[in-house]
Amino acid sequence: MDSMLLGEGSVSEPLTPTQVSALLERTFESVTLRGQRVLIIIPDGTRSAPLPLLFRLLNEQLYGRVAQLDYLIALGTHPPLSEAAITALVGLSAAERAHYYPGLRIFNHEWNRPTMLQTLGSLSAEEVEELTAGLLREEIVVSLNRRILDYDQLIICGPVFPHEVAGFSGGAKYLFPGIAGPEIINTTHWLGALVTSLHTIGVKDTPVRRLLHRAAELVPRPLLVLALVMQGQNLHGLYIGDYRQAFEAAANLSARLNIVTHPRPYQLVLAMAAPLYPDLWTGAKAMYKTEPVVADGGEVIIYAPTISEFSYTHGPLIERVGYHVRDYFLKQPERFGTIPGTIKAHSTHVKGAGSYDAITGREQPRIQVTLATGIEAERCQRVNLGYRDPRTIDPEKWKGREAEGILVVEQAGEVLHRLRDH
Incomplete structure (x- = not known):
């Protein structure tokens, strides 16, 4: 066999x-x-x-x-x-x-x-x-x-x-x-x-x-x-x-x-999470699969109006830790030594690449990650993510604007988008 x-x-x-x-x-x-x-x-x-x-x-x-x-x-x-x-x-x-x-x-x-x-x-x-x-x-x-x-x-x-x-x-x-x-x-x-x-x-x-x-x-x-x-x-x-x-x-x-390549990065990506994801724990795949085509300093919006929880399994721990770049955890090992690796990993994957200065306490993510979900603005702010009211977004008006640096990805979460020379 x-x-x-x-x-x-x-x-x-x-x-x-x-x-x-x-x-x-x-x-x-x-x-x-x-x-x-x-x-x-x-x-x-x-x-x-x-x-x-x-x-x-x-x-x-x-x-x-x-x-x-x-x-x-x-x-x-x-x-x-x-x-x-x-x-x-x-x-x-x-x-x-x-x-x-x-x-x-x-x-x-x-x-x-x-x-x-x-x-x-x-x-x-x-x-x-x-x-x-x-x-x-x-x-x-x-x-x-x-x-x-x-x-x-x-x-x-x-x-x-x-x-x-x-x-x-x-x-x-x-x-x-x-x-x-x-x-x-x-x-x-x-x-x-x-x-x-x-x-x-x-x-x-x-x-x-x-x-x-x-x-x-x-x-x-x-x-x-x-x-x-x-x-x-x-x-x-x-x-x-x-x-x-x-x-x-x-x-x-x-x-x-399941890999789509693009000739140049985008300043703004609207990642419309596939409906099979019940919470951000799984729905954040919409961000993971589009992060490589977001320009430095750009923004990815996870658009999923039906998602109302960070995680049905790990929600309290996530709300306690928040979302941060990898080095935020690496440079503060004592502070986060008891936090399970799965929680820290999810946190860094959602926040994306970036840096953290332990002396100044300044965290510098490569891109902005914004939630346009059913999770309220105050909760998003508390966990260090951006917020946008999904009712203010009409995806149809965002489509076809690649020349302006805007990409709309429907059913986001399983297909990887990355730059052609990577």
């Missing part, structure tokens, strides 16, 4: 359900799973993917042939999905699932319940230092959802996009942070922040990706990856293999489909 790589992908044409079905059939002809217990790890609703189709086709291939078939939602630290959200995710209600697939279960990951986690081992400080080219030197405890130990085969099924922490999402990232414990979640996110989103996003080989691949070696069960490549809502690629091969192939196609 380790040497197998199956896949199809096209820049111009989406895959048909028939093509996807044929790929899965070929896969499970060569991977003997009869009588085994199988757990399929899938993303939540903050990633574009044809999960109802994959749910149906995977069940066609496996349900009734394996001893047990279940699904685990790779939430990372996102809130657990309600039954209504699970229904929307897989396309069948609990009653329909019980009717068509008796005994099949769908679990939410529980990152903050120690009893639901299993330590698999650790990476030494020396190895971490080598993998991260000296950025970090600390031992990392590797823990995952303990449910994986109840199965004989793990299958990851999820899309690959440019990503602010790992360079590209997908593959082993559905383990870490997808179904991981807080230690490795915090460490990998802070590592991504040390590199900065600006120098990470859209890069295939990053310190975080190297850490993820090394940590995946500690997983004590066979692991198969179904890496999806999307363009909008269309599935353009499916690569099936181990977590390195499938990721590499999918990231190559994703780079062609």
